[in-house]
Amino acid sequence: MITVDDYADPEFWTAQDDPDSALYVHRMVVDRVAGGNGVGGRLLDWAERLASSLGRTWLRLDAWRTNAPLHAYYQRQGFVPVRTVNLSHRGSGALFQRRVRPS
16 A cells, blocks of 8 residues: 655755655554565655656655654665754654656
8 A cells, every 4th residue: 555645745845846846754663474575665656757747857855753664765776865853852854755757
Protein backbone atom coordinates (compact mmCIF):
# COMPACT_ATOMS: atom_id res chain seq x y z
CA MET A 1 0.00 0.00 0.00
CA ILE A 2 1.22 3.45 -0.82
CA THR A 3 -0.32 6.88 -0.22
CA VAL A 4 0.74 9.61 -2.64
CA ASP A 5 -0.64 13.12 -2.95
CA ASP A 6 0.37 16.74 -3.41
CA TYR A 7 0.36 17.68 0.30
CA ALA A 8 3.76 19.13 1.24
CA ASP A 9 3.94 19.09 5.04
CA PRO A 10 4.80 22.72 5.85
CA GLU A 11 6.87 21.66 8.85
CA PHE A 12 9.21 19.86 6.46
CA TRP A 13 8.98 21.39 2.97
CA THR A 14 9.53 25.13 2.62
CA ALA A 15 8.80 27.64 -0.10
CA GLN A 16 12.44 27.31 -1.21
CA ASP A 17 11.73 23.63 -1.98
CA ASP A 18 9.01 24.67 -4.47
CA PRO A 19 6.47 22.29 -2.89
CA ASP A 20 4.18 22.32 -5.94
CA SER A 21 6.93 20.75 -8.05
CA ALA A 22 6.52 17.38 -6.30
CA LEU A 23 4.23 14.58 -5.29
CA TYR A 24 4.69 13.25 -1.77
CA VAL A 25 4.75 9.68 -0.48
CA HIS A 26 3.18 9.72 2.97
CA ARG A 27 2.92 6.01 3.71
CA MET A 28 4.25 2.87 2.17
CA VAL A 29 3.67 -0.56 3.67
CA VAL A 30 4.56 -3.93 2.24
CA ASP A 31 3.39 -7.15 3.89
CA ARG A 32 6.34 -8.99 5.45
CA VAL A 33 5.43 -12.04 3.34
CA ALA A 34 6.18 -9.99 0.21
CA GLY A 35 9.26 -8.30 1.68
CA GLY A 36 12.45 -8.62 -0.31
CA ASN A 37 10.61 -9.16 -3.59
CA GLY A 38 10.86 -5.61 -4.92
CA VAL A 39 7.27 -4.65 -4.15
CA GLY A 40 8.31 -1.40 -2.45
CA GLY A 41 10.44 -0.42 -5.42
CA ARG A 42 7.56 -1.10 -7.80
CA LEU A 43 5.23 1.03 -5.65
CA LEU A 44 7.74 3.90 -5.71
CA ASP A 45 8.16 3.53 -9.47
CA TRP A 46 4.38 3.69 -9.86
CA ALA A 47 4.33 6.87 -7.74
CA GLU A 48 7.04 8.34 -9.95
CA ARG A 49 5.02 7.58 -13.09
CA LEU A 50 2.03 9.30 -11.48
CA ALA A 51 4.17 12.33 -10.65
CA SER A 52 5.47 12.39 -14.23
CA SER A 53 1.96 12.21 -15.67
CA LEU A 54 1.09 15.28 -13.57
CA GLY A 55 4.14 17.20 -14.77
CA ARG A 56 5.94 17.10 -11.42
CA THR A 57 9.73 17.24 -11.11
CA TRP A 58 10.17 15.41 -7.80
CA LEU A 59 8.88 12.48 -5.81
CA ARG A 60 9.47 13.29 -2.13
CA LEU A 61 9.08 11.61 1.22
CA ASP A 62 10.03 11.91 4.84
CA ALA A 63 11.22 9.11 7.09
CA TRP A 64 11.78 8.57 10.77
CA ARG A 65 14.99 10.45 11.62
CA THR A 66 16.60 7.52 13.45
CA ASN A 67 15.81 4.75 10.95
CA ALA A 68 19.15 4.47 9.15
CA PRO A 69 18.25 1.17 7.41
CA LEU A 70 15.16 2.83 5.91
CA HIS A 71 17.26 5.80 4.79
CA ALA A 72 19.64 3.37 3.07
CA TYR A 73 16.70 1.60 1.41
CA TYR A 74 15.37 4.87 -0.03
CA GLN A 75 18.84 5.78 -1.26
CA ARG A 76 19.06 2.42 -3.03
CA GLN A 77 15.74 3.34 -4.66
CA GLY A 78 17.33 6.49 -6.10
CA PHE A 79 16.30 9.01 -3.45
CA VAL A 80 18.81 11.57 -2.25
CA PRO A 81 18.81 13.15 1.20
CA VAL A 82 17.63 16.76 1.24
CA ARG A 83 18.01 17.57 4.94
CA THR A 84 16.91 16.43 8.37
CA VAL A 85 14.38 18.51 10.26
CA ASN A 86 14.56 17.92 13.99
CA LEU A 87 11.27 18.86 15.67
CA SER A 88 10.72 17.68 19.24
CA HIS A 89 7.08 16.80 18.57
CA ARG A 90 7.84 14.72 15.43
CA GLY A 91 9.80 11.50 15.02
CA SER A 92 9.93 11.89 11.27
CA GLY A 93 12.06 14.50 9.59
CA ALA A 94 14.64 12.85 7.34
CA LEU A 95 13.70 14.31 3.95
CA PHE A 96 14.43 12.61 0.64
CA GLN A 97 13.61 13.26 -2.99
CA ARG A 98 14.02 11.55 -6.33
CA ARG A 99 13.95 13.37 -9.65
CA VAL A 100 11.01 12.25 -11.77
CA ARG A 101 11.91 10.95 -15.20
CA PRO A 102 9.71 12.43 -17.94
CA SER A 103 7.07 10.13 -19.45
